[in-house]
Amino acid sequence: MKFNVTSVAKSARFGCLSDFSRIPEAVLETPLLLLHTRGAAVPHLSYDLLQMITTDHHLLQMPLVTLVEHAKNVKAFGKGIAEFAGLKEYLTYATVQDPGTATPEGYHEKNSISLWTRGGRKLVDPHTYISCMEALKPDLFQTMVDGDTPPASSAKRVKRSVDDTLKWSSMCTELKKNSEILKDTPMLACITGGYNIKERLRCIAAIKELGLAAGYVIEGFHTNGESASKLNWEEVQPVLREILTSLPENLPRVFHGPVTPINLIKLVSQGIDIFDATFAWLAAERGGSLIFPNSLLKDASPLTETLPSVRPLLSNAEDKSDDKQNTDEVADRVYEIDLKDKLYFSDTRPLVEGCSCYSCRKYSRSYVHHLMATSELQGPILLMMHNLHHYINFFRGIRLAIKEDQLEALQEKLELFVSTRRI
Structure with missing residues (x-):
């Protein structure tokens, strides 16, 4: 996968992603909208209805939390999640959590992440995670990440989120190198650290040492779902500015979650390149x-x-004054x-x-x-x-x-x- 920035207006970037190994003719312009899926389908839309909306090349966001229970079936199928779902002409990007659904806070394990599926809580360690990626065969995927750092997080929680993310990133990098299926698949590194600039920069420095990242996912500003719509830009902006200043300019930057359109434009103006369509889905849901x-x-x-x-x-x-709000x-x-x-x-x-x-x-x-x-x-x-x-x-x-x-x-x-x- 190649990323080229062809135009810059202040810090906002216009560019394109290209040279995908499975669909080499696909060229995706950035800022890019990921088509959000649940269970490998765009919510409420059949393939025919999706084709009525757009026939362009798109990158589908495939959250593992909605697919992990089906990984064995996809592996047995042998051709990856895109063909398994009848969407082989679409590129796929595997994420850990579903940005459109709130991730429960506080469930932290030393060697694994928690995925809340319809069948309950599932613990996934790096070996299981890479095994799932081998089954899904996405066109790109993110590393395992601990992004549970909402604004009120303690310094201890933020530090642990970075420690765990770096540990898992290192393991994912090594496992990917040794995987015949994934060794040439682009992997996006995750940047965590909540609202703590020092921890963010520590995370970036360690990720750079690992190398091999095809791009960066900015995690840890929210816990998915509606929390992304409530981002306080005055709190996010100074931290984000330090993050983006420290990242290479030749690689794409991703920000997950249903941020409001105004905040999305502000993120674009800072230099974020890729977002998802969870905002459109949640509006339809209500x-x-x-x-x-x-x-x-x-x-x-x-x-x-x-x-x-x-x-x-x-x-x-x-x-927080009324936990019963719907x-x-x-x-x-x-x-x-x-x-x-x-x-x-x-x-x-x-x-x-x-x-x-x-x-x-x-x-x-x-x-x-x-x-x-x-x-x-x-x-x-x-x-x-x-x-x-x-x-x-x-x-x-x-x-x-x-x-x-x-x-x-x-x-x-x-x-x-x-x-x-x-x-």
């Missing part, structure tokens, strides 16, 4: 249709209609409209005026509201089709903005849109 302006093009302007106001996102401290209450819904709301009972407009996706061309808000109110399976399908289409176009808009040195203008457009929806 009945939301993404409506935020996704490019600087005139036909992608914010809706001219008066939208219902949305309360500001609660802080982590406020969340996903809807803790999610930042300013970027979407809630199709479960009776407000849309008789609204005959498409989800987003001017959107060319299948859902917007064929169905109305009223119809999707009815589907959600009656818990019909088609409801989340139509929302996921729209949200993924909208999010893919968002990344096209970001790449165009970088090439035209207009990323700051796109961020300002989003911030203006958000400000009009806040109570």
